[in-house]
Amino acid sequence: MRKILTVLLASLTLLLTNMVTSTAVYAKSKPQLSDYTYRVVNSVQRLIALKKYSDAHEKLQHALEGASRKFDKAVLMQQIGYLYSMQDNYPKAIEYFAKAIKSQGLPVEVAQQVRYALGQLYLAQEQYKESIATLQQWFAVSKTTEEKPQSSAYVLLASAYAQVEDYRHVVAPMKQAIKLSDSPSENWYLLLMAAYHELGQYQNMVGVLKSLTTQYPTKKRYWTQLSGAYMELEQEKKALAALEMPYNLGLMTDEKEILRLSNFEAFMSIPYRAATILETAMQQGNVERSAKHVEQLGSFYHQAQELDKAIESYQDAYQMAPTWDAQQRITKLMLQNKDYQGVLAFAQTPSPDANADNKAELKYLTGMAYFELHKTSKALEAMKKAVQSKEVKPMAQAWISYLQG
Structure with missing residues (x-):
C-alpha cells in the first residue's frame, strides 16, 4: 500500500505542471481571461521556473485582490495553489485548489485537473474521506467529458478507500484499473488481494x-x-x-518452510515424498541434521513402510540422543522387520535413561528374537528375566509356560 501511494504522489508534480500549462493554453485560446491576468500568469510561470517563489506569490496575491471576473479569480487561485504545492505546503495548496473549484470559474477540463490534484493532495495529507469525496466527484464529472478515467485514477480512489479500511469499495476500482492496463503493476494486484483477504x-x-x-x-x-x-x-x-x-x-531453502512442506506431504499420505524432501534438505545443508529431524525422517519412512530405511534413520537419531522410548520403538520395529540378529545387538545395551522395568522389557523383546532364531534355551533365559517388568510379566510368563512345555 505504501509503495502505491509513493508512486501516485510522485506523479503529482507532473500533473500539476501539466495542469498549469493547460490552463495557460486554454486562457490564451479563450477570451474570458483578462489581458492583465494572462500576463501575470505568464510572468509567474517564468518566476516559478527560476524558483523565485516569493516574487511569484506576491504577483499572484496582488492580482487576485484586484480581480473582479470569476474566471480570472479561479485561475489565480489555481496558480496560487500550484505555487504552494511546489513549496510542499500542501495544506495551503489544498485551500486554494478547493477555492478555485468552488468558485465554478474554471472550464470543466481545467477544473477536472485541479480536482484530481486535490484528491491526491488530500490523500497525501491523510485526509482520506475528503480525498474519496473529491475523487468521486471527479469520476462523476468525467462521465460528461470526452476524457475517460485511466487506471491510475481508479488506483487512487481504491488507495483512499483502503486507508479508511473500506475494503468493499477497494475491489471495484482496483479490478477496473487492472482491466484497463496492458501491464498492471504488481502492487495493484497486491492491493486487490489485500482487500479480498480482509473481506x-x-x-x-x-x-x-x-x-x-x-x-x-x-x-x-x-x-x-x-x-x-x-x-x-x-x-x-x-x-x-x-x-x-x-x-x-x-x-x-528455508528450514521452516522445508519442514512445513515435508510434514504436509506426510499429512496428505505421501510419506515417501516427505522423507525424500527432508533427507535431500539435510544432505544439502538446508535443514539441520539433528536428532529430532533424523527421527522425523525415520517416522516418514516408517509411514511409507520402508522399514529398512526407517530403522536406519531411527538408529542414527538414537546415536545422537539415546532414549528409552527410541530404543523401544527401534527394537519392536526390528522384530517386525524380522531382523532378529539386529534386535540382539541393539538391545544388548540399555539406553542411559532405562529403568529396571525398561531393562526387563528389553529382555522380553530379545527373548522373542531368540525364539525366532530357534534358540529356545536363550529365549527361556531372557523371558525369566523379563518377568521383573510389571508391564510384560503376564506375557513373559505365558512364554515361559510355552517354552517349558
Missing part, C-alpha cells in the same frame, strides 16, 4: 494469486500465499500442489 473472500484471493504466480513465478511468497488461500478453502490437495511449486523451482 475473507479466499476464492477471489486465489484468482489474484494465480495471476501473480503466472507473472512472477520465481517469487516464492505468492506460491505460499496461494497455498494458504487454498487451505482456508479446505482444498488441501491444491494447497499442497501450490506449496510444492517453489520447492520444485529450487526457491525453497
Whole structure:
C-alpha cells in the first residue's frame, strides 16, 4: 500500500505542471481571461521556473485582490495553489485548489485537473474521506467529458478507500484499473488481494494469486500465499500442489518452510515424498541434521513402510540422543522387520535413561528374537528375566509356560 501511494504522489508534480500549462493554453485560446491576468500568469510561470517563489506569490496575491471576473479569480487561485504545492505546503495548496473549484470559474477540463490534484493532495495529507469525496466527484464529472478515467485514477480512489479500511469499495476500482492496463503493476494486484483477504473472500484471493504466480513465478511468497488461500478453502490437495511449486523451482531453502512442506506431504499420505524432501534438505545443508529431524525422517519412512530405511534413520537419531522410548520403538520395529540378529545387538545395551522395568522389557523383546532364531534355551533365559517388568510379566510368563512345555 505504501509503495502505491509513493508512486501516485510522485506523479503529482507532473500533473500539476501539466495542469498549469493547460490552463495557460486554454486562457490564451479563450477570451474570458483578462489581458492583465494572462500576463501575470505568464510572468509567474517564468518566476516559478527560476524558483523565485516569493516574487511569484506576491504577483499572484496582488492580482487576485484586484480581480473582479470569476474566471480570472479561479485561475489565480489555481496558480496560487500550484505555487504552494511546489513549496510542499500542501495544506495551503489544498485551500486554494478547493477555492478555485468552488468558485465554478474554471472550464470543466481545467477544473477536472485541479480536482484530481486535490484528491491526491488530500490523500497525501491523510485526509482520506475528503480525498474519496473529491475523487468521486471527479469520476462523476468525467462521465460528461470526452476524457475517460485511466487506471491510475481508479488506483487512487481504491488507495483512499483502503486507508479508511473500506475494503468493499477497494475491489471495484482496483479490478477496473487492472482491466484497463496492458501491464498492471504488481502492487495493484497486491492491493486487490489485500482487500479480498480482509473481506475473507479466499476464492477471489486465489484468482489474484494465480495471476501473480503466472507473472512472477520465481517469487516464492505468492506460491505460499496461494497455498494458504487454498487451505482456508479446505482444498488441501491444491494447497499442497501450490506449496510444492517453489520447492520444485529450487526457491525453497528455508528450514521452516522445508519442514512445513515435508510434514504436509506426510499429512496428505505421501510419506515417501516427505522423507525424500527432508533427507535431500539435510544432505544439502538446508535443514539441520539433528536428532529430532533424523527421527522425523525415520517416522516418514516408517509411514511409507520402508522399514529398512526407517530403522536406519531411527538408529542414527538414537546415536545422537539415546532414549528409552527410541530404543523401544527401534527394537519392536526390528522384530517386525524380522531382523532378529539386529534386535540382539541393539538391545544388548540399555539406553542411559532405562529403568529396571525398561531393562526387563528389553529382555522380553530379545527373548522373542531368540525364539525366532530357534534358540529356545536363550529365549527361556531372557523371558525369566523379563518377568521383573510389571508391564510384560503376564506375557513373559505365558512364554515361559510355552517354552517349558
